[in-house]
Amino acid sequence: MKNYLVKSLYKIHSTHWHFKDRADEGDLFGLYNRANEHSLRTYEKFLQGDWEYKYYTGEFETINDAFYHTFWAIHDLWHSEPCNILYTDPDTLAIKTINPWHYDKFMMFNYTDPTSLIIDDKVIFEHFFNAGVRYFSHSMKPEVWGLGRHLAMSWDKTTYHTEQLILNEMLWSQKVKPNDILDTSMNWALFINMDQSTSEIFNNSHIDHAKILHFHGSRNIKQTVKIMDDFIPTFI
Numbered sequence: 577m578k579n580y581l582v583k584s585l586y587k588i589h590s591t592h593w594h595f596k597d598r599a600d601e602g603d604l605f606g607l608y609n610r611a612n613e614h615s616l617r618t619y620e621k622f623l624q625g626d627w628e629y630k631y632y633t634g635e636f637e638t639i640n641d642a643f644y645h646t647f648w649a650i651h652d653l654w655h656s657e658p659c660n661i662l663y664t665d666p667d668t669l670a671i672k673t674i675n676p677w678h679y680d681k682f683m684m685f686n687y688t689d690p691t692s693l694i695i696d697d698k699v700i701f702e703h704f705f706n707a708g709v710r711y712f713s714h715s716m717k718p719e720v721w722g723l724g725r726h727l728a729m730s731w732d733k734t735t736y737h738t739e740q741l742i743l744n745e746m747l748w749s750q751k752v753k754p755n756d757i758l759d760t761s762m763n764w765a766l767f768i769n770m771d772q773s774t775s776e777i778f779n780n781s782h783i784d785h786a787k788i789l790h791f792h793g794s795r796n797i798k799q800t801v802k803i804m805d806d807f808i809p810t811f812i
Contacts, residue, residue, distance in 0.1 A: 577714060578659040579627040579677050581619055582650060585612050585666055586642040587635040594736035607797045612666035614804045617812055619664065624675040643739040644731050650712065651721065658714045665708040667793030667800050671811050674787050676711055681750055682720050683711040684743065685762035689778065703754045705747060707740045708790045709763040720746050761787045768792065768799050
């Protein structure tokens with residue numbers, strides 16, 4: 577059985593990422609590339625088992641184009657052969673041993689912020705999970721991919737959240753309960769604009785519980801890279 581660690585990073589021409597214009601942050605591709613290099617080094621150290629690295633890159637006009645491309649790249653990889661796929665964002669660091677290859681479902685591991693998605697007083701997702709670390713098991717039901725494929729055919733490029741919305745639809749279509757899949761150690765949210773105690777309240781666990789730290793770099797990639805620069809000598 578093949579196991580893949582998948583990461584992706586694209587040069588995006590538009591600095592408008594829907595939730596804000598990021599022009600004042602400088603060379604986004606260069607900063608994210610440095611973050612991804614740090615990230616990969618930590619997985620090379622801590623990700624257990626036999627696995628192969630897959631990296632998707634290129635240039636796109638918008639961030640949504642990049643998300644769309646990554647969705648289909650992972651879809652096509654999973655369908656090309658029996659395999660397990662662990663996808664991790666560039667702004668994540670593995671800090672302890674990880675062996676994820678045993679999960680038998682499509683997995684995301686922790687809430688995003690906000691933890692519920694409510695639009696115009698309508699609850700879209702009571703439990704809204706973060707897509708920064710996600711796992712596609714070789715044994716996940718084909719119907720889950722079928723749903724994702726159907727939704728991706730009409731991808732909404734007017735919002736930053738389409739990828740995460742589709743992945744949440746896939747996740748909850750498996751009829752799982754939050755406690756069946758919640759494992760904050762695999763995607764411990766370290767919010768760079770908050771103090772550590774606030775992040776611990778969000779994760780409902782001490783930072784020592786974390787195996788993967790997720791810095792949520794879209795909130796400030798310069799600060800994220802600086803923090804990752806400081807973290808790396810500690811773990812590598």
